[in-house]
Amino acid sequence: MALQESTRAALKRVSTATLATALYKRGFRCQMIQGVLPLRKLGESMVGEAFTLRTIPAREDLNPLSAFRDRAHPQRKGVEDCPPGHIFVVDSRKDPRAASAGGILVTRLMVRGVAGVVTDGGFRDAEDIARMAIPAFHARPSAPTNLTLHQPIEMNVPIGCGDAPVFPGDVLVGDNDGVIVLPAHLAAELADEAVEMTAFEDFVQERVAAGHSILGLYPPTDEANLELFAAWRQAKGR
Secondary structure, three states: OOOOHHHHHHHOOOOHHHHHHHHHHOOOOOOEEOOOEEOOOOOOOEEEEEEEEEEEEOOHHHOOHHHHHOOOOHHHHHHHHOOOOEEEEEEOOOOOOEEEEOHHHHHHHHHOOOOEEEEOOEEOOHHHHHOOOOOEEEOOOOEOOOOOOEEEEEEOOOEEEOOEEEOOOOEEEEEOOEEEEEOHHHHHHHHHHHHHHHHHHHHHHHHHHOOOOOOOOOOOOOHHHHHHHHHHHHHHOO
16 A cells, blocks of 8 residues: 555654653553664654665675676665655664665665665765765664675565664654654554544643643543633644
């Protein structure tokens, strides 16, 4: 099921924290990719469907520099095949010692219209990538010469990225707190719920900042607070 543009727009307006709560209500507890942050502060959330790349520990005789000349090399082919609007997600086994990609490959993804790139490893040319107009998440910069630690094996298969399961087509949302993975079949309903939750949390934030107690407000066990919330929504057009 393709990601609807209305769902994409809604997900850009909600936080990964709010989505984590919505997922937790449904029994999903391990959907946050652990240990990754954006290379630069984001103005809006990254949203897109997952296009994955799986790596294994490299076997040196099968992963020399000459391997990159092969047009079918999974890393190179993945960069060319990742559809516009999708997010290129790399399983680097939480090992940032070798680069998952560098400035040239990320530039290619950017100009092809890819919505973002995520690895639980690291990037080389991190300072250059941070200046690009594409959201990029990693654990930390990689040593540029450790080329043979990761061996790309296959594209667009289920992977683990930062301890989170990522299936092709799952919807990733990334903000300044990190990246969360939404099962594709739940993305639209999670987006709708998160928009509602965000409205209520904004109301609560205003009340608390004005000096009100959280008791009876968060969670809203006092009916009077729900009435105040309804009036707030009408006034704010939310």
